[in-house]
Amino acid sequence: MTIVLITGASRGLGARTAQRLAGQGCTVFAASRKPDRSGRPSSSGLDMRPIGLDVVDDDSVAAAVREVEEAVGSLDVLVNNAGIPGTWAPAEQVQPADFAHVLATNLLGPVRVTQAFLPLLRRGHRPRLVMVSSGMGSLTLQSSDDTYRDIAHLPYPASKAALNMLAVQYAKALPDVLVTAVDPGLTATEFTDNAGHSVEEGSDVIVSAALDTAGPTGRFMDRHGSTPW
Numbered sequence: 001m002t003i004v005l006i007t008g009a010s011r012g013l014g015a016r017t018a019q020r021l022a023g024q025g026c027t028v029f030a031a032s033r034k035p036d037r038s039g040r041p042s043s044s045g046l047d048m049r050p051i052g053l054d055v056v057d058d059d060s061v062a063a064a065v066r067e068v069e070e071a072v073g074s075l076d077v078l079v080n081n082a083g084i085p086g087t088w089a090p091a092e093q094v095q096p097a098d099f100a101h102v103l104a105t106n107l108l109g110p111v112r113v114t115q116a117f118l119p120l121l122r123r124g125h126r127p128r129l130v131m132v133s134s135g136m137g138s139l140t141l142q143s144s145d146d147t148y149r150d151i152a153h154l155p156y157p158a159s160k161a162a163l164n165m166l167a168v169q170y171a172k173a174l175p176d177v178l179v180t181a182v183d184p185g186l187t188a189t190e191f192t193d194n195a196g197h198s199v200e201e202g203s204d205v206i207v208s209a210a211l212d213t214a215g216p217t218g219r220f221m222d223r224h225g226s227t228p229w
């Protein structure tokens with residue numbers, strides 16, 4: 001039985017990934033800021049466990065670690081999925097303060113959650129860390145791919161580029177953990193006002209990275225395979 005925790009599981013890619021992993025037989029801690037703890041018995045038979053977790057809040061993350069430890073004692077896969085787009089204002093209008101919340105959520109959130117769950121991950125089976133990044137954070141794609149030619153935004157791509165670097169550094173620093181950054185591709189969620197491919201397609205790479213125990217570590221993947229940093 002593989003034990004997974006995924007952040008931002010209230011909707012969109014996180015919710016679908018949680019369902020799919022539970023459907024594959026995983027025990028899934030579906031973490032969100034407002035978990036549904038009504039206790040209604042699941043008719044699906046899936047082992048899906050709602051848990052509270054706000055990635056910008058130390059106390060909330062510490063409480064989630066305690067809850068997982070008391071329930072199952074270890075973690076095999078941590079998926080850092082929660083993320084926000086921040087402002088899409090023209091570059092001339094973006095202020096340093098506009099970066100603060102985006103970086104706090106998209107970069108410092110994964111740092112906080114990863115550090116806090118690392119002891120449980122290290123007790124897990126073939127521990128895996130999945131960073132849900134974006135092609136928007138790829139320096140190569142942003143400077144060469146036609147898809148991004150006319151897109152110039154500051155905070156969100158910068159946060160995902162930094163997240164990619166975090167994945168590379170964690171892969172070196174934590175040789176006992178398999179680290180994968182993933183790009184779901186433009187996916188129809190609230191995040192994109194429902195533009196893009198299906199949530200099923202977007203979640204493909206998150207699910208496969210979460211279930212992959214072979215590696216190698218330190219890769220950036222999309223649903224077609226390796227993608228450039």
Ligand SMILES: NC(=O)c1ccc[n+]([C@@H]2O[C@H](COP(=O)([O-])OP(=O)(O)OC[C@H]3O[C@@H](n4cnc5c(N)ncnc54)[C@H](OP(=O)(O)O)[C@@H]3O)[C@@H](O)[C@H]2O)c1
Nearest residue numbers: 008010011012013033054055081082083134186187189191
């Ligand atoms: N959709 C795309 O095209 C696309 C493409 C590439 C990468 N991504 C990445 O994929 C991830 C998921 O995006 P999505 O499209 O599924 O977006 P979404 O539908 O807007 O969902 C975002 C999720 O993040 C959660 N969240 C935001 N701030 C949080 C916080 N402080 N603590 C805990 N959870 C928080 C939200 O929870 P609440 O319900 O509590 O707000 C929600 O569950 C993000 O990291 C995004 O950057 C998306």
